Amino acid sequence: xxxxxxxxxxxxxxxxxxxxxxxxxxxxxxxxxxxxxxxxxxxxxxxxxxxxxxxxxxxxxxxxxxxxxxxxxxxxxxxxxxxxxxxxxxxxxxxxxxxxxxxxxxxxxxxxxxxxxxxxxxxxxxxxxxxxxxxxxxxxxxxxxxxxxxxxxxxxxxxxxxxxxxxxxxxxxxxxxxxxxxxxxxxxxxxxxxxxxxxxxxxxxxxxxxxxxxxxxxxxxxxxxxxxxxxxxxxxxxxxxxxxxxxxxxxxxxxxxxxxxxxxxxxxxxxxxxxxxxxxxxxxxxxxxxxxxxxxxxxxxxxxxxxxxxxxxxxxxxxxxxxxxxxxxxxxxxxxxxxxxxxxxxxxxxxxxxxxxxxx
Ligand code: OGA
Ligand code: NI
Numbered sequence: 348x349x350x351x352x353x354x355x356x357x358x359x360x361x362x363x364x365x366x367x368x369x370x371x372x373x374x375x376x377x378x379x380x381x382x383x384x385x386x387x388x389x390x391x392x393x394x395x396x397x398x399x400x401x402x403x404x405x406x407x408x409x410x411x412x413x414x415x416x417x418x419x420x421x422x423x424x425x426x427x428x429x430x431x432x433x434x435x436x437x438x439x440x441x442x443x444x445x446x447x448x449x450x451x452x453x454x455x456x457x458x459x460x461x462x463x464x465x466x467x468x469x470x471x472x473x474x475x476x477x478x479x480x481x482x483x484x485x486x487x488x489x490x491x492x493x494x495x496x497x498x499x500x501x502x503x504x505x506x507x508x509x510x511x512x513x514x515x516x517x518x519x520x521x522x523x524x525x526x527x528x529x530x531x532x533x534x535x536x537x538x539x540x541x542x543x544x545x546x547x548x549x550x551x552x553x554x555x556x557x558x559x560x561x562x563x564x565x566x567x568x569x570x571x572x573x574x575x576x577x578x579x580x581x582x583x584x585x586x587x588x589x590x591x592x593x594x595x596x597x598x599x600x601x602x603x604x605x606x607x608x609x610x611x612x613x614x615x616x617x618x619x620x621x622x623x624x625x626x627x628x629x630x631x632x633x634x635x636x637x638x639x640x641x642x643x644x645x646x647x648x649x650x651x652x653x654x655x656x657x658x659x660x661x662x663x664x665x666x667x668x669x670x671x672x673x674x675x676x677x678x679x680x681x682x683x684x685x686x687x688x689x690x691x692x693x694x695x696x697x698x699x700x701x702x703x704x705x706x707x
Contacts, residue, residue, distance in 0.1 A: 352468040352690060356482035359465070359475075362490050364458055366566035366646075376486045377574045384573060385599075385606075385640045397610050398600060398617070399424040404435030406535070421532075422539035425620055425628075429635030430600050432615040437531075438524040440614045443590055445513070446521045450562045451648055452511045453492065464508060466493065468690060472506050479693020487694070488641045489576045490564045496522040497558035498657060518560065522652065525588050525616075526558055529654035532586065532618065540628055542665055550627055550665070551585060552657030557682065559655070565597060565639060565647040576639035576647070580694030582621040583686045584655035589617040595647040601636040608640075622685070622700040623656055626677045629664035636697050658683035677703050 365374070401424065405417040424431035453461070466473030468480050476490045492508070495501050496518070508514045530548065537546045548556070565576040576597060591598055591611040598617070599606040609617060625634040641647070656662055663679035680703070688699045 352480060352687075354467055355477070356480055359477065360486075361458060361461075361476055362488055363454060363564060363566045363646075366568065371569050373488070373568065373570045373574060377488055378570075379485065379574055379578075383575070383578070385575065386572060396602070396607055398428055398607070399431040400612060400615070401431050401433050402435050403433050403437070403531075406531075418535055418539060421535050425536060425539070425624075425632040427633075428600070428602075429620045429633040430609075430617065430637070431619075432609075432612055432617050433528075433532075434612060434615045436528050436616055438521075438528055438616070442517075442521055442524065443614060446517045447590065447592075447648060447650065449511050449514045449517050450492070450564075450650065453508050453514060453562075454490070454564045454648070456510060460510065464492070464506065470495075471690065472503070477693070478689065480691055481693065484693060485578075487577050488565065488568050488574045489639070490566070492562045492564075493559065494518065495557075495559045497526070498552075498555050521650075522558065522560060525652045526654070528616070529558075529586060529588060529652075533654075536624065536628075536632070540631060540665070540668065542667055546665065547585075547624070547627060550656065550660065550662065551623075551654075552660045555657040555660075557584070557653075557655035557657050559653050561651045561653070563639070563647075563649045563651060565641050565649075567643055567646050568641040569643055571641045571643050574641065576641040578694040579636045579638040579696045580689070581625075581634040581636050581697045581700060582619060582651075582653065583623070583689050583699070584621040584653045584682070585623045586621055586654045587617075587619045588652045588654065589619070590650040590652075591617055592647040592649055595642065595645045597639045597641065597647050598649070599638050599640060601638075606638065621653070621655075623662050623682060625700055626662050626680075626703075627665055629668040629673060630676050631668060634697070634700060656682040 405413050461474050464473040466475040471493045533547045534544045593613050598609045620632045620634045622634045661679045664675040669675045
């Protein structure tokens with residue numbers, strides 16, 4: 348398994364440069380099967396429905412009723428949606444804006460500059476244009492930059508961009524703040540599940556937790572109805588804190604047979620539950636499928652921060668959530684073992700976490 352992750356099975360094409368070349372017809376590799384194209388599953392009732400919005404400022408209210416109500420809202424969002432937006436989250440808006448601007452600038456550089464960071468599937472760190480190593484696989488209309496922030500031992504700033512000059516420092520500052528926000532949410536999730544406040548964080552390895560950042564770049568696409576920026580997938584890790592592009596929507600969340608387009612609120616984070624929290628919560632919390640649409644008018648930049656267990660942590664349903672009425676739904680597995688799947692096969696809806704379910 349590890350061997351097949353050494354190199355890409357075929358030459359890498361940078362989607363941004365394909366887009367900039369002015370093509371009017373996209374290569375077959377990016378054309379999805381008719382059933383997977385955007386717009387086919389009914390997009391009805393779209394505009395009235397949005398994922399829940401949580402004001403985290405209310406968690407600090409002197410009014411205990413408001414505090415409890417807010418924690419309950421987070422709990423029901425985790426159970427019913429697997430997705431919510433947070434405002435008043437404590438991360439500096441100015442820092443968020445500077446961070447996004449730095450990454451826009453990174454992608455605006457000439458191809459040769461970015462190629463210095465070209466990644467390989469062994470760690471995925473660096474500048475990449477595909478997920479999965481299957482030769483001939485369908486591809487998504489996006490490029491990305493992926494880097495590790497935690498644990499500190501695997502942080503390698505040499506692999507982070509030197510240009511724009513503020514980039515490395517900004518990644519450090521931003522990640523520190525977002526980890527803090529993630530830690531607050533982990534406590535709320537633990538309490539909401541009836542676990543001790545530190546249960547989930549300890550299960551992730553405490554300070555030895557993992558954290559990585561993927562900056563997604565979705566170039567303009569001449570035939571947006573035929574392709575996707577990112578195919579349906581659930582996030583394999585713990586939780587994702589996404590800073591979406593406020594000017595261009597594109598993220599869609601599965602709700603039954605519908606895809607709901609998320610309307611991003613300025614300066615908010617979109618939080619979603621990943622597969623590891625679904626496992627730890629014994630499916631009380633859901634890691635929900637999502638995908639990204641592209642458009643012909645404007646490129647889109649999003650920053651996905653993955654708050655994960657340490658790679659060697661054995662993740663399994665919390666004992667307090669397991670009993671005669673609720674048998675454990677998943678076997679124990681380390682996060683490193685688990686994430687080899689998406690790294691090899693690419694985005695596959697919820698196939699992995701579903702396939703682990705013990706037969707009942
Ligand atoms: C991801 C992801 C959504 C987006 O990076 O896993 O789902 O809007 N990104 O870019
Ligand atoms: Ni995702």
